Amino acid sequence: MSEKKFHVNLAVLATGMMAFSGVLIETAMNVTFPTLMETFNISTSQVQWVTTIYLLMISIVVPLSSYLIKNISRRKLFTVSSLLFLVGVVVDAFAGGFIMLLVGRVLQGIATGIALPLMFNIILTKVPMEKRGMMIGIGNLTTSIAPAMGPTYGGVLTTTLDWTYIYKLLIPVLIVSTLVGLYAIPEEEISVSDSINAKAVLYLSVMFTGLLMFFSYLEQPLGWVALVVGLISAWLFYKTNKQKTLLNLVVFKNAWFTIYLMSFLVYQILLLGVSFVLPNFIQIVQGVPASNAGMMMFPGALVGALFAPVSGKILDKLGFKKPIGVGILFAILGWLMLIMVIQTGNIALIILSHVTFMIGVGLSYSNVMTVGLSSIKENLQDDGNAVFSTLQQFMGAISTSFVAIVVGLFQSGKSDFIQGTSTGSKVALISLFVLLLISSFFVIKTFKDKQNL
Structure with a gap:
């Protein structure tokens, strides 16, 4: 029996569509929180689980990705991921209660945790070397454009139709990606090489x-x-x-790896924190509809996404100190501006502050990961990447929980819910600003070290 052909481009397209959908609904749901709180009669600290439980599932599944890919065929992994995602989306599209909504999010998180590493595995193992750089760039662009589109996608649908259409419109997309993937990815023999x-x-x-x-x-x-x-x-x-x-923790013995990992995670905390604070503030305090709240996030997210593909080239040409250093300055300036202007409710100033912060993220975020991974030996690169990916998702979940609890404390502690939301949002931003200053201090301190990358 002849072996079926592996259609690489279509396989990357199919897994990329799933990864894109997973990252899209991660940020799309943030603008729906005020609506969900009213629909299901839940608090701020409860509604954050819509994002938190999703990121928790990804952070648990990602460390298993290496084992899964080595011991289960790509076709089976793709099939399982597609079915879980499709079932999860259908459950949420017709969720009659908050618990059912969370069940769907759990299934989507597991599916995304499988799909993201699978996409990059196919690129790294099946794409010819001369095309690999371009395909990795497309893969990274897919996962960076989706967060930019998410708030706008979620906001417009929540306002014009209702929040369930965030999921309903994904059903045909996932059916198409499943059919394309099943055609493109043949069954391959896998010899079970290890136990977990x-x-x-x-x-x-x-x-x-x-x-x-x-x-x-x-x-x-x-x-x-x-x-x-x-x-x-x-x-x-x-x-x-x-x-x-399961996770090789020896990478933490390298001081540079640890410092740049911490910086990367702080950026992740800030990104998820601000994507919770701003849409909720603007809807609850300013009374702006969800569609406008989503559009407010779009300029900054788009700027960050556009910088992502070129920030590495800047690092290659100028070295790591200039883009990361300038990025830190923009991030600090933008976040400080947010703290100062948020309670004014001036939409233009909030957007400007967010865009300034996202310029800093665009220059620094992927570059601190590059420097962190470049500082360890080549034989530890996969281990370092696994640590980055696992903690990235987990710290995003921690950030959402922390910000929600801070805002929720001020909402419940004041008779005026709107004033409590306003004060809580500013306190949450100040708390995260302290983390940014600490991590930036340690990164800038490495600029004086003589370690060569």
């Missing part, structure tokens, strides 16, 4: 869930119980992971 460290997976999952629940229920006894469980699970994961590696 099931205990490490369990402890990692409990650790992430416990720490996330701590930040989500900070003001309740449940949160502190969850913290204890999370810390115990972290210790058990560390011990078990040493016996059979």
